Amino acid sequence: MRTERSLTRLDRVFARLDREPERPAMVDMPKMSRHRVVLFSATLAFYLAIVWAVVTTSWLVRLDWQVMFFRPYQQWPQIHAFLDYYVVLGQRGPTAVMVAAWLGWRSWRQHTLRPLLTLATSLLLLNITVGAAKLGMGRLGPHYATVIGSNEMGLGGDIFPSGHTANAVVTWGILAYLASSHWARRWLSAVSAVTSLGVGLTTVYLGTHWLSDVLLGWAAGLLILLALPWFEPLIARAESGIFLLRDRWRARLPLPAPPPPIPVGAAALRTARGSVQDTPAREPVGAREPVGAGTQDIAAREPVGPAARGPRTPVHLAPGPHLTRAERSPVTPGGSRRPPHTERGPHPERPAHGDRGGRGAAASAARPLAGG
Numbered sequence: 001m002r003t004e005r006s007l008t009r010l011d012r013v014f015a016r017l018d019r020e021p022e023r024p025a026m027v028d029m030p031k032m033s034r035h036r037v038v039l040f041s042a043t044l045a046f047y048l049a050i051v052w053a054v055v056t057t058s059w060l061v062r063l064d065w066q067v068m069f070f071r072p073y074q075q076w077p078q079i080h081a082f083l084d085y086y087v088v089l090g091q092r093g094p095t096a097v098m099v100a101a102w103l104g105w106r107s108w109r110q111h112t113l114r115p116l117l118t119l120a121t122s123l124l125l126l127n128i129t130v131g132a133a134k135l136g137m138g139r140l141g142p143h144y145a146t147v148i149g150s151n152e153m154g155l156g157g158d159i160f161p162s163g164h165t166a167n168a169v170v171t172w173g174i175l176a177y178l179a180s181s182h183w184a185r186r187w188l189s190a191v192s193a194v195t196s197l198g199v200g201l202t203t204v205y206l207g208t209h210w211l212s213d214v215l216l217g218w219a220a221g222l223l224i225l226l227a228l229p230w231f232e233p234l235i236a237r238a239e240s241g242i243f244l245l246r247d248r249w250r251a252r253l254p255l256p257a258p259p260p261p262i263p264v265g266a267a268a269l270r271t272a273r274g275s276v277q278d279t280p281a282r283e284p285v286g287a288r289e290p291v292g293a294g295t296q297d298i299a300a301r302e303p304v305g306p307a308a309r310g311p312r313t314p315v316h317l318a319p320g321p322h323l324t325r326a327e328r329s330p331v332t333p334g335g336s337r338r339p340p341h342t343e344r345g346p347h348p349e350r351p352a353h354g355d356r357g358g359r360g361a362a363a364s365a366a367r368p369l370a371g372g
Contacts (some may be wrong), residue, residue, distance in 0.1 A: 007209050029114075030177060032229040040226040047219040054139070057151045064210040065149060068142045072205040083202045090199035091165030095171040096123065103178070113239045115178050115222035121231050122170050125224045130166050133220070134158040160219030161211045169221025172196065177225055198222065204224070214289050 030036070073080055088094055096119075103115035140146070140157035153160075172195050176188035200214030206313040209217075 025145075029232055031232075036226055036229065040223065043219055043222050047216065047223060050212060050216045050219065051137075054151050057149075060212050061151050061234060062149065064142075064212050066205065067204060067211050068145075071207070073207060082114060083205055087164065087199060087206065088202075089186075089200045090168040092123075092163075092167050092171075099171050099174065102175070106178075113242060114235060117235045117238055118178060118228065119174055121235060122174055122224055123226060125227070125231075126166060126170050126221070127180065129224065130161060130163055130217070130220050133216075134163070134222075134370055139210075139213075142210060159209055160213050160216060161220050162200055162203060162213040164203050164209075164216030165196055165214050166221040166224075168192075168196035168199040170224050170292050173221065173225045177228060178223060201246055 016143070035246040050060070052058075060150050100116065100119060103119050106115045107113055124140070135158060137160050138154050138156050138158070139160035140155045141159040142155065145152050145153070171191065172192035176192055179188055181187040196218060197214075200218060203209040204211055204214055
């Protein structure tokens, strides 16, 4: 009994690497549902509450100063080297390159630009919103604080909200947003949340951000992810426009010239005959010049062929009866061996058998020479 081989994990990986024959017709795109609107409203309220608490120098500012004086990097110096590398997960350049490579492969595999366009839209929104908030509030970081207990607002800083935290939320959260199944979306959402909070707490440990900066950065990144369904129609129109430009560009390219058709049948036979007739005839062996002939001798050589020869002199045979080949006497260097005979009968004055001279004279007298 023959059984089919079960697929291994490596077989499933290679199956996923194969490109789909066409773009998926049903793409599960998140919509702006009521649940998402509620989450967006709650996150926006949390964002505004943190900003108000920092502007009014409330208990949150005092907590920031207490954490700063605690100096976590001095309390746990053994994890300092690890956290220096871990905080890279929140930097814009490395994370954007890694996620763009993954989403680029998905775009190629599914024949769509939606993953890359969604990533570009989220990063653009992140730069606009977070950058405007940083420059608008101008808060200084813990290392540059001037007055103990103050909120350090409006002094030309750019650390509120935390850019590392917001970037980690958006960059890793976009993978959950573009997941193709609910199970993958839940797990990736949890992983991105933990990663972004870990990056934010790492900046507090290193002393580069206040605790309130991390909370506001986490809320800023979550607002962008929750608002992405509102931009889905714009992303779809941009994708259609890019594909339309691609088709127009391809239509303008000149098509390669088709190869000449191969002659078949009678046409091929006529072509073959024409090539044979056009081929020059070989020079006869007798017409070749001997080895060592000079250039002048070759130039002075007369052409060889029927056209180059002169007219032949006509040959006149003697009158009288002509014998057939069988009746003619064979000629040898010693003379003819067959006894002479004539059609008119024996001559009365025929010489003896051994008289060769008489027979020759009689033959000469009987058959005159041509032209006589």
